[in-house]
Amino acid sequence: METIKNLFRCSCPVTSAVDIVGDRWTLVIIKLMLIQHCHTFKDISESEEGIAPNILSSRLKTMLSLDLITKTHPPNNKKVNIYHLTEKGLSISPIVYDLMAWSDTYLRDEHTAMTSFDQQSISLLPREEAIDYIQEHYKASVSSVLSDDY
């Protein structure tokens, strides 16, 4: 008889969030979808991050089960799977933004090869507007991919 062991270590909301996104890949996959507009298994596989296919497969399954992402086909295509962020997943955007901003300030000295924000314009906007901009562009990209003739 198998028991499902509790996903959450304790009652703390911060620790509970870490129970969901606290690993080497979940936030990276969210960032690849959100910022680099990776919508397919192949897109994510080919990213600079170099995730192994078994790991990606396993993470996507977990993220689906946690309702961070959903999976659909583009119209008239049964081969390609489109993964996209749910509202719950898209709401991780502020955390992705803050990680980017923190690295920009505190990691540059020890990681000289590190790049800046993807679009220059983002670094010029105030935080809230930058996050909105990222989210709106992401949604537009998903719409485009899910429209006819991808």
Added chain:
Amino acid sequence: METIKNLFRCSCPVTSAVDIVGDRWTLVIIKLMLIQHCHTFKDISESEEGIAPNILSSRLKTMLSLDLITKTHPPNNKKVNIYHLTEKGLSISPIVYDLMAWSDTYLRDEHTAMTSFDQQSISLLPREEAIDYIQEHYKASVSSVLSDDY
């Protein structure tokens, strides 16, 4: 001949931040220091999160080497070690805040035992003020612990 393998997977600032804080414990330890004012090995060990001493020891060493925390003794005490956040570590505060806010909105349904913000007052403040409040109280607590006769 040993080579130090690069800490960073790639040039992306988000992924680089995940290379630093993307595991099960680093953000939890920062949160325990910042919010619950855990300053010693014992304080952290006894937390609700239940971290094993070998894991805690290993994480603290890594965090010291990454300059996220420093280690000192209180005056007139050679036994107790006080760990506290550096500027670099304290600047993770916005991420901790955002994780807390995200859980509050998106995890409550699936994790009914989850508590709210530690101090009620924090949830009433706007984000920037809440973060400032948390950081100032943290700094005051460190000062107090490092003053005479702990």
Added chain:
DNA sequence: TATATTTACTTTCAATTTGAAAGTAATTTA
């Protein structure tokens, strides 16, 4: 001053997770 307690760990070992490499199956393109 001697003993008990506390604090901060380390050691050992089993279990779980990660990741590299190769392989497979369905679908679509040429």
Added chain:
DNA sequence: TAAATTACTTTCAAATTGAAAGTAAATATA
């Protein structure tokens, strides 16, 4: 109809995590 593409799965070794017990130095107590 054959080749290429996409989305995976399988296998196995290496690294990480974690539970349990143990140790050493410093401090508090009798």
